[in-house]
Amino acid sequence: MVVESGERRRSRLRGFLLAEAGAVVLGYGVAVLRDGAPVSGRGWALVVAGSVAVAVPLWVKSRRELRQELETRSAETLAIETDAKLRLVVGDVVTPIAEVVGRVHQASGKERETLRGQLGQLVVEAAASLCDGERARAVFWRLQRGEMRAAAWFGRGDPPTTVFTDDPDDRRGQEALLLVRFHDYVLIDDVRAGELPRGTEPRPGATYRSFISVSVFCGEQNLGMLSVDAPEPHAFDDTDLNVMRAMAQLLGAGLVDRH
Amino acid sequence: MMRGQVVPEEARAWTAGLLLATDYFAHARREAVAKASAAIRGRLHRTRRASSPDRETSR
Secondary structure, eight states: OHHHHHHHHHHHHHHHHHHHHHHHHHHHHHHHHHHOOOOSHHHHHHHHHHHHHHHHHHHHHHHHHHHHHHHHHHHHHHHHHHHHHHHIIIIIIIHHHHHHHHHHHHOOHHHHHHHHHHHHHHHHHHHHHHSOOTTOEEEEEEEETTEEEEEEEEESSSOOOOEEOOOTTOHHHHHHHHHHHTTOEEEESOTTSSOOOTTOSOOTTOOOSEEEEEEEEETTEEEEEEEEEESSTTOOOHHHHHHHHHHHHHHHHHHOOOO | OOOOOSSOHHHHHHHTTSSOHHHHHHHHHHHHHHHHHHHHHHHHHHHHHHHSOOHHHHO
């Protein structure tokens, strides 16, 4: 749809330029009809020089206008993408998930636990689908008895097997648990580039290059960590980070226990 | 005038596990792009019309 309309406008612009060139040719034709065609070499040289003098500005103008048109079209496409993402996040994800959060707090016992499991799955599906990384994978690591294990995941094939613990030799686990405790987030553009914050190094054989991890909590209750990763470096940006923060808070609101 | 459901049927089907996330998001993305496209073009059109000189009064 976007391309079709752009092509239509581009051809209209070309039409204007052709009309301009046609007007020049028509002017020349009228001159030839009135005064006759050039008879000498000098006359023809004059015609050629006149043609070049008309064609060069037309060519420069057409290139400039086409470039401007292209820039406008890129800006329009970007605006459409941004607006579409906003609609997706707010209308198609946050609204239905907020409704499930409400239902979690209306339910009790086994039904509540089922809805909580469902909520975790919805959040990872939304996170993986909304974040820009190609073949992204989102995981909710549930914090229970001081350890974090994958409770829900969605996206790229390989299921997560990592368990984050507080063992002295589990540096990554310790740092992940600290991230949850301090209600922090981390965005890593490339796990193979330069210096990384402590504990964010990938495990051996990891299939991801970039990731975002966000603490899931509500008030003082720490509930786990929501993460999204992708096999490409620089797969995520600020917008993805903000989507993840919102998803983590929605999840926290649904998982929190009443004091 | 606009009237509709706060949580549409497709979204309810997704949250209830009756619709696959991949199908839901593929459909939602298509709809969002179509609506965003119409909205942005409409806004651009109105902006262009507002910023161009009024032919009626300039004569």
